[in-house]
Amino acid sequence: MPAFPKPIHLAHQMIRGVVRGGDVVVDATLGNGHDALFLAGLVGEGGCVIGFDVQSAAIESSRERMAAEGIGHFEFHHVGHECMGGVIGLECLPLSVVMFNLGYLPNADKEIITREDTTLVALDSALELLRVGGLISIMCYPGHDGGDRESEAVSEWARLLPREAFRVACYGLHNAPNNPPFLLMVEKLR
Ligand SMILES: C[S@@+](CC[C@H](N)C(=O)[O-])C[C@H]1O[C@@H](n2cnc3c(N)ncnc32)[C@H](O)[C@@H]1O
Known part of the structure:
Protein backbone atom coordinates (compact mmCIF):
# COMPACT_ATOMS: atom_id res chain seq x y z
CA MET A 1 0.00 0.00 0.00
CA PRO A 2 1.55 3.41 -0.97
CA ALA A 3 2.08 6.10 1.69
CA PHE A 4 -1.01 7.93 0.38
CA PRO A 5 -3.38 5.26 -0.90
CA LYS A 6 -6.39 6.18 -3.04
CA PRO A 7 -9.40 6.65 -0.74
CA ILE A 8 -11.24 3.68 -2.27
CA HIS A 9 -8.20 1.44 -1.75
CA LEU A 10 -8.03 2.49 1.89
CA ALA A 11 -11.74 1.65 2.21
CA HIS A 12 -11.07 -1.81 0.76
CA GLN A 13 -8.21 -2.38 3.17
CA MET A 14 -10.29 -1.42 6.21
CA ILE A 15 -13.20 -3.54 4.99
CA ARG A 16 -10.89 -6.54 4.50
CA GLY A 17 -10.08 -6.35 8.19
CA VAL A 18 -13.72 -6.63 9.23
CA VAL A 19 -15.50 -9.02 6.85
CA ARG A 20 -15.50 -12.75 7.61
CA GLY A 21 -16.44 -15.63 5.34
CA GLY A 22 -20.21 -16.20 5.45
CA ASP A 23 -21.06 -12.54 6.18
CA VAL A 24 -23.83 -10.59 4.47
CA VAL A 25 -22.69 -7.22 3.12
CA VAL A 26 -24.29 -4.47 1.03
CA ASP A 27 -23.10 -2.52 -1.99
CA ALA A 28 -25.50 0.43 -1.86
CA THR A 29 -24.42 1.83 -5.25
CA LEU A 30 -23.62 -1.04 -7.62
CA GLY A 31 -22.48 0.98 -10.64
CA ASN A 32 -20.31 -1.35 -12.71
CA GLY A 33 -20.02 -3.91 -9.92
CA HIS A 34 -16.34 -3.47 -9.02
CA ASP A 35 -17.03 -3.07 -5.31
CA ALA A 36 -19.61 -5.88 -5.36
CA LEU A 37 -17.04 -8.23 -6.88
CA PHE A 38 -14.50 -7.22 -4.23
CA LEU A 39 -17.07 -7.89 -1.48
CA ALA A 40 -18.09 -11.24 -2.98
CA GLY A 41 -14.48 -12.40 -2.73
CA LEU A 42 -14.42 -11.54 0.97
CA VAL A 43 -17.70 -13.16 2.05
CA GLY A 44 -17.15 -16.32 -0.02
CA GLU A 45 -19.84 -18.71 -1.21
CA GLY A 46 -21.30 -19.02 2.27
CA GLY A 47 -22.03 -15.31 2.37
CA CYS A 48 -24.03 -12.90 0.26
CA VAL A 49 -23.62 -9.49 -1.40
CA ILE A 50 -26.85 -7.51 -1.54
CA GLY A 51 -26.69 -4.69 -4.10
CA PHE A 52 -28.79 -1.68 -5.06
CA ASP A 53 -28.87 0.67 -8.03
CA VAL A 54 -31.53 2.80 -9.71
CA GLN A 55 -30.22 2.14 -13.25
CA SER A 56 -30.94 -1.09 -15.08
CA ALA A 57 -27.64 -0.67 -16.96
CA ALA A 58 -25.80 -0.82 -13.61
CA ILE A 59 -27.68 -3.91 -12.47
CA GLU A 60 -26.97 -5.59 -15.80
CA SER A 61 -23.29 -4.63 -15.85
CA SER A 62 -22.81 -5.80 -12.24
CA ARG A 63 -24.56 -9.13 -12.95
CA GLU A 64 -22.31 -9.66 -15.96
CA ARG A 65 -19.21 -8.93 -13.88
CA MET A 66 -20.25 -11.53 -11.29
CA ALA A 67 -21.20 -14.07 -13.94
CA ALA A 68 -17.83 -13.65 -15.68
CA GLU A 69 -16.18 -14.74 -12.42
CA GLY A 70 -18.66 -17.58 -11.85
CA ILE A 71 -20.06 -15.92 -8.73
CA GLY A 72 -23.64 -16.60 -7.69
CA HIS A 73 -23.79 -15.55 -4.04
CA PHE A 74 -25.45 -12.15 -4.58
CA GLU A 75 -28.87 -10.55 -4.87
CA PHE A 76 -29.16 -7.28 -6.76
CA HIS A 77 -32.18 -4.99 -6.46
CA HIS A 78 -33.18 -2.46 -9.07
CA VAL A 79 -34.39 0.07 -6.49
CA GLY A 80 -32.81 2.98 -4.66
CA HIS A 81 -30.69 2.27 -1.57
CA GLU A 82 -33.17 4.36 0.43
CA CYS A 83 -35.41 1.25 0.25
CA MET A 84 -32.85 -1.10 1.83
CA GLY A 85 -34.65 -1.17 5.18
CA GLY A 86 -37.74 -2.73 3.56
CA VAL A 87 -35.92 -5.00 1.10
CA ILE A 88 -33.27 -6.79 3.16
CA GLY A 89 -34.72 -9.87 4.86
CA LEU A 90 -34.35 -10.40 8.61
CA GLU A 91 -32.44 -13.62 7.91
CA CYS A 92 -29.66 -11.51 6.33
CA LEU A 93 -29.09 -9.38 9.40
CA PRO A 94 -26.96 -8.01 10.86
CA LEU A 95 -24.70 -6.75 8.06
CA SER A 96 -20.96 -6.47 8.54
CA VAL A 97 -20.33 -3.81 5.87
CA VAL A 98 -22.34 -1.33 3.80
CA MET A 99 -20.44 0.41 0.99
CA PHE A 100 -21.54 3.65 -0.67
CA ASN A 101 -19.69 4.93 -3.72
CA LEU A 102 -21.67 8.10 -4.42
CA GLY A 103 -21.95 10.15 -7.59
CA TYR A 104 -22.73 8.94 -11.12
CA LEU A 105 -22.10 5.84 -13.19
CA PRO A 106 -18.88 6.39 -15.17
CA ASN A 107 -19.46 6.65 -18.96
CA ALA A 108 -23.23 6.95 -18.51
CA ASP A 109 -25.81 9.70 -17.94
CA LYS A 110 -24.16 12.21 -15.55
CA GLU A 111 -27.62 13.55 -14.64
CA ILE A 112 -28.36 10.35 -12.71
CA ILE A 113 -26.51 10.96 -9.48
CA THR A 114 -26.93 10.03 -5.85
CA ARG A 115 -28.66 12.83 -3.93
CA GLU A 116 -28.47 13.87 -0.32
CA ASP A 117 -32.16 13.35 0.51
CA THR A 118 -32.15 9.65 -0.44
CA THR A 119 -28.52 9.05 0.55
CA LEU A 120 -29.19 10.22 4.10
CA VAL A 121 -32.24 7.91 4.39
CA ALA A 122 -30.07 5.00 3.23
CA LEU A 123 -27.26 5.90 5.63
CA ASP A 124 -29.67 5.94 8.57
CA SER A 125 -30.98 2.51 7.54
CA ALA A 126 -27.42 1.21 7.23
CA LEU A 127 -26.65 2.28 10.81
CA GLU A 128 -29.64 0.24 12.01
CA LEU A 129 -28.84 -2.86 9.98
CA LEU A 130 -25.13 -2.99 10.81
CA ARG A 131 -23.66 -5.33 13.41
CA VAL A 132 -21.55 -4.01 16.26
CA GLY A 133 -18.00 -3.75 14.88
CA GLY A 134 -19.36 -3.35 11.35
CA LEU A 135 -18.34 -0.59 8.93
CA ILE A 136 -20.05 1.84 6.59
CA SER A 137 -17.76 3.23 3.89
CA ILE A 138 -18.81 6.31 1.95
CA MET A 139 -16.87 7.62 -1.05
CA CYS A 140 -17.91 11.26 -1.53
CA TYR A 141 -17.37 13.24 -4.77
C1 LIG B 1 -19.97 5.95 -8.65
S1 LIG B 1 -21.21 4.83 -9.16
C2 LIG B 1 -20.85 3.40 -8.18
C3 LIG B 1 -19.61 2.62 -8.56
C4 LIG B 1 -19.62 1.19 -8.13
N1 LIG B 1 -19.63 0.99 -6.71
C5 LIG B 1 -18.58 0.33 -8.80
O1 LIG B 1 -17.86 -0.42 -8.12
O2 LIG B 1 -18.50 0.36 -10.03
C6 LIG B 1 -22.69 5.47 -8.40
C7 LIG B 1 -23.93 4.65 -8.70
O3 LIG B 1 -24.98 5.08 -7.81
C8 LIG B 1 -26.20 4.86 -8.48
N2 LIG B 1 -27.31 5.54 -7.79
C9 LIG B 1 -27.80 6.80 -7.95
N3 LIG B 1 -28.83 7.01 -7.10
C10 LIG B 1 -28.99 5.85 -6.38
C11 LIG B 1 -29.88 5.43 -5.34
N4 LIG B 1 -30.82 6.25 -4.85
N5 LIG B 1 -29.76 4.16 -4.88
C12 LIG B 1 -28.81 3.31 -5.36
N6 LIG B 1 -27.93 3.66 -6.33
C13 LIG B 1 -28.01 4.91 -6.83
C14 LIG B 1 -25.92 5.36 -9.89
O4 LIG B 1 -26.87 4.84 -10.79
C15 LIG B 1 -24.49 4.83 -10.12
O5 LIG B 1 -24.52 3.59 -10.77
Whole structure:
Protein backbone atom coordinates (compact mmCIF):
# COMPACT_ATOMS: atom_id res chain seq x y z
CA MET A 1 0.00 0.00 0.00
CA PRO A 2 1.55 3.41 -0.97
CA ALA A 3 2.08 6.10 1.69
CA PHE A 4 -1.01 7.93 0.38
CA PRO A 5 -3.38 5.26 -0.90
CA LYS A 6 -6.39 6.18 -3.04
CA PRO A 7 -9.40 6.65 -0.74
CA ILE A 8 -11.24 3.68 -2.27
CA HIS A 9 -8.20 1.44 -1.75
CA LEU A 10 -8.03 2.49 1.89
CA ALA A 11 -11.74 1.65 2.21
CA HIS A 12 -11.07 -1.81 0.76
CA GLN A 13 -8.21 -2.38 3.17
CA MET A 14 -10.29 -1.42 6.21
CA ILE A 15 -13.20 -3.54 4.99
CA ARG A 16 -10.89 -6.54 4.50
CA GLY A 17 -10.08 -6.35 8.19
CA VAL A 18 -13.72 -6.63 9.23
CA VAL A 19 -15.50 -9.02 6.85
CA ARG A 20 -15.50 -12.75 7.61
CA GLY A 21 -16.44 -15.63 5.34
CA GLY A 22 -20.21 -16.20 5.45
CA ASP A 23 -21.06 -12.54 6.18
CA VAL A 24 -23.83 -10.59 4.47
CA VAL A 25 -22.69 -7.22 3.12
CA VAL A 26 -24.29 -4.47 1.03
CA ASP A 27 -23.10 -2.52 -1.99
CA ALA A 28 -25.50 0.43 -1.86
CA THR A 29 -24.42 1.83 -5.25
CA LEU A 30 -23.62 -1.04 -7.62
CA GLY A 31 -22.48 0.98 -10.64
CA ASN A 32 -20.31 -1.35 -12.71
CA GLY A 33 -20.02 -3.91 -9.92
CA HIS A 34 -16.34 -3.47 -9.02
CA ASP A 35 -17.03 -3.07 -5.31
CA ALA A 36 -19.61 -5.88 -5.36
CA LEU A 37 -17.04 -8.23 -6.88
CA PHE A 38 -14.50 -7.22 -4.23
CA LEU A 39 -17.07 -7.89 -1.48
CA ALA A 40 -18.09 -11.24 -2.98
CA GLY A 41 -14.48 -12.40 -2.73
CA LEU A 42 -14.42 -11.54 0.97
CA VAL A 43 -17.70 -13.16 2.05
CA GLY A 44 -17.15 -16.32 -0.02
CA GLU A 45 -19.84 -18.71 -1.21
CA GLY A 46 -21.30 -19.02 2.27
CA GLY A 47 -22.03 -15.31 2.37
CA CYS A 48 -24.03 -12.90 0.26
CA VAL A 49 -23.62 -9.49 -1.40
CA ILE A 50 -26.85 -7.51 -1.54
CA GLY A 51 -26.69 -4.69 -4.10
CA PHE A 52 -28.79 -1.68 -5.06
CA ASP A 53 -28.87 0.67 -8.03
CA VAL A 54 -31.53 2.80 -9.71
CA GLN A 55 -30.22 2.14 -13.25
CA SER A 56 -30.94 -1.09 -15.08
CA ALA A 57 -27.64 -0.67 -16.96
CA ALA A 58 -25.80 -0.82 -13.61
CA ILE A 59 -27.68 -3.91 -12.47
CA GLU A 60 -26.97 -5.59 -15.80
CA SER A 61 -23.29 -4.63 -15.85
CA SER A 62 -22.81 -5.80 -12.24
CA ARG A 63 -24.56 -9.13 -12.95
CA GLU A 64 -22.31 -9.66 -15.96
CA ARG A 65 -19.21 -8.93 -13.88
CA MET A 66 -20.25 -11.53 -11.29
CA ALA A 67 -21.20 -14.07 -13.94
CA ALA A 68 -17.83 -13.65 -15.68
CA GLU A 69 -16.18 -14.74 -12.42
CA GLY A 70 -18.66 -17.58 -11.85
CA ILE A 71 -20.06 -15.92 -8.73
CA GLY A 72 -23.64 -16.60 -7.69
CA HIS A 73 -23.79 -15.55 -4.04
CA PHE A 74 -25.45 -12.15 -4.58
CA GLU A 75 -28.87 -10.55 -4.87
CA PHE A 76 -29.16 -7.28 -6.76
CA HIS A 77 -32.18 -4.99 -6.46
CA HIS A 78 -33.18 -2.46 -9.07
CA VAL A 79 -34.39 0.07 -6.49
CA GLY A 80 -32.81 2.98 -4.66
CA HIS A 81 -30.69 2.27 -1.57
CA GLU A 82 -33.17 4.36 0.43
CA CYS A 83 -35.41 1.25 0.25
CA MET A 84 -32.85 -1.10 1.83
CA GLY A 85 -34.65 -1.17 5.18
CA GLY A 86 -37.74 -2.73 3.56
CA VAL A 87 -35.92 -5.00 1.10
CA ILE A 88 -33.27 -6.79 3.16
CA GLY A 89 -34.72 -9.87 4.86
CA LEU A 90 -34.35 -10.40 8.61
CA GLU A 91 -32.44 -13.62 7.91
CA CYS A 92 -29.66 -11.51 6.33
CA LEU A 93 -29.09 -9.38 9.40
CA PRO A 94 -26.96 -8.01 10.86
CA LEU A 95 -24.70 -6.75 8.06
CA SER A 96 -20.96 -6.47 8.54
CA VAL A 97 -20.33 -3.81 5.87
CA VAL A 98 -22.34 -1.33 3.80
CA MET A 99 -20.44 0.41 0.99
CA PHE A 100 -21.54 3.65 -0.67
CA ASN A 101 -19.69 4.93 -3.72
CA LEU A 102 -21.67 8.10 -4.42
CA GLY A 103 -21.95 10.15 -7.59
CA TYR A 104 -22.73 8.94 -11.12
CA LEU A 105 -22.10 5.84 -13.19
CA PRO A 106 -18.88 6.39 -15.17
CA ASN A 107 -19.46 6.65 -18.96
CA ALA A 108 -23.23 6.95 -18.51
CA ASP A 109 -25.81 9.70 -17.94
CA LYS A 110 -24.16 12.21 -15.55
CA GLU A 111 -27.62 13.55 -14.64
CA ILE A 112 -28.36 10.35 -12.71
CA ILE A 113 -26.51 10.96 -9.48
CA THR A 114 -26.93 10.03 -5.85
CA ARG A 115 -28.66 12.83 -3.93
CA GLU A 116 -28.47 13.87 -0.32
CA ASP A 117 -32.16 13.35 0.51
CA THR A 118 -32.15 9.65 -0.44
CA THR A 119 -28.52 9.05 0.55
CA LEU A 120 -29.19 10.22 4.10
CA VAL A 121 -32.24 7.91 4.39
CA ALA A 122 -30.07 5.00 3.23
CA LEU A 123 -27.26 5.90 5.63
CA ASP A 124 -29.67 5.94 8.57
CA SER A 125 -30.98 2.51 7.54
CA ALA A 126 -27.42 1.21 7.23
CA LEU A 127 -26.65 2.28 10.81
CA GLU A 128 -29.64 0.24 12.01
CA LEU A 129 -28.84 -2.86 9.98
CA LEU A 130 -25.13 -2.99 10.81
CA ARG A 131 -23.66 -5.33 13.41
CA VAL A 132 -21.55 -4.01 16.26
CA GLY A 133 -18.00 -3.75 14.88
CA GLY A 134 -19.36 -3.35 11.35
CA LEU A 135 -18.34 -0.59 8.93
CA ILE A 136 -20.05 1.84 6.59
CA SER A 137 -17.76 3.23 3.89
CA ILE A 138 -18.81 6.31 1.95
CA MET A 139 -16.87 7.62 -1.05
CA CYS A 140 -17.91 11.26 -1.53
CA TYR A 141 -17.37 13.24 -4.77
CA PRO A 142 -17.78 16.97 -4.17
CA GLY A 143 -16.38 17.87 -7.62
CA HIS A 144 -19.60 17.62 -9.67
CA ASP A 145 -22.80 19.65 -9.60
CA GLY A 146 -24.93 18.22 -6.80
CA GLY A 147 -22.02 16.22 -5.43
CA ASP A 148 -20.86 19.29 -3.50
CA ARG A 149 -24.18 19.59 -1.64
CA GLU A 150 -24.42 15.86 -1.06
CA SER A 151 -20.82 15.60 0.23
CA GLU A 152 -21.43 18.44 2.64
CA ALA A 153 -24.68 16.92 3.91
CA VAL A 154 -23.10 13.49 4.36
CA SER A 155 -20.08 14.97 6.14
CA GLU A 156 -22.35 16.82 8.53
CA TRP A 157 -24.46 13.67 9.11
CA ALA A 158 -21.30 11.73 9.98
CA ARG A 159 -19.85 14.51 12.15
CA LEU A 160 -23.00 14.53 14.30
CA LEU A 161 -23.12 10.78 14.97
CA PRO A 162 -22.93 10.17 18.75
CA ARG A 163 -19.35 9.28 19.53
CA GLU A 164 -20.22 6.77 22.25
CA ALA A 165 -22.00 4.67 19.59
CA PHE A 166 -20.01 5.36 16.39
CA ARG A 167 -16.42 6.11 15.43
CA VAL A 168 -16.01 8.24 12.29
CA ALA A 169 -12.89 8.91 10.21
CA CYS A 170 -12.35 11.04 7.11
CA TYR A 171 -9.55 10.64 4.54
CA GLY A 172 -8.67 12.50 1.35
CA LEU A 173 -6.02 14.73 -0.21
CA HIS A 174 -6.38 18.04 1.58
CA ASN A 175 -4.43 20.33 -0.78
CA ALA A 176 -5.44 18.88 -4.17
CA PRO A 177 -7.35 21.10 -6.66
CA ASN A 178 -10.97 20.81 -7.83
CA ASN A 179 -12.66 19.40 -4.73
CA PRO A 180 -11.06 15.95 -4.67
CA PRO A 181 -13.00 12.87 -3.53
CA PHE A 182 -12.82 11.84 0.10
CA LEU A 183 -13.69 8.81 2.15
CA LEU A 184 -15.80 8.65 5.30
CA MET A 185 -15.65 5.50 7.41
CA VAL A 186 -18.15 4.79 10.19
CA GLU A 187 -17.67 2.01 12.73
CA LYS A 188 -20.56 0.89 14.93
CA LEU A 189 -19.29 0.59 18.49
CA ARG A 190 -22.40 -0.68 20.25
C1 LIG B 1 -19.97 5.95 -8.65
S1 LIG B 1 -21.21 4.83 -9.16
C2 LIG B 1 -20.85 3.40 -8.18
C3 LIG B 1 -19.61 2.62 -8.56
C4 LIG B 1 -19.62 1.19 -8.13
N1 LIG B 1 -19.63 0.99 -6.71
C5 LIG B 1 -18.58 0.33 -8.80
O1 LIG B 1 -17.86 -0.42 -8.12
O2 LIG B 1 -18.50 0.36 -10.03
C6 LIG B 1 -22.69 5.47 -8.40
C7 LIG B 1 -23.93 4.65 -8.70
O3 LIG B 1 -24.98 5.08 -7.81
C8 LIG B 1 -26.20 4.86 -8.48
N2 LIG B 1 -27.31 5.54 -7.79
C9 LIG B 1 -27.80 6.80 -7.95
N3 LIG B 1 -28.83 7.01 -7.10
C10 LIG B 1 -28.99 5.85 -6.38
C11 LIG B 1 -29.88 5.43 -5.34
N4 LIG B 1 -30.82 6.25 -4.85
N5 LIG B 1 -29.76 4.16 -4.88
C12 LIG B 1 -28.81 3.31 -5.36
N6 LIG B 1 -27.93 3.66 -6.33
C13 LIG B 1 -28.01 4.91 -6.83
C14 LIG B 1 -25.92 5.36 -9.89
O4 LIG B 1 -26.87 4.84 -10.79
C15 LIG B 1 -24.49 4.83 -10.12
O5 LIG B 1 -24.52 3.59 -10.77
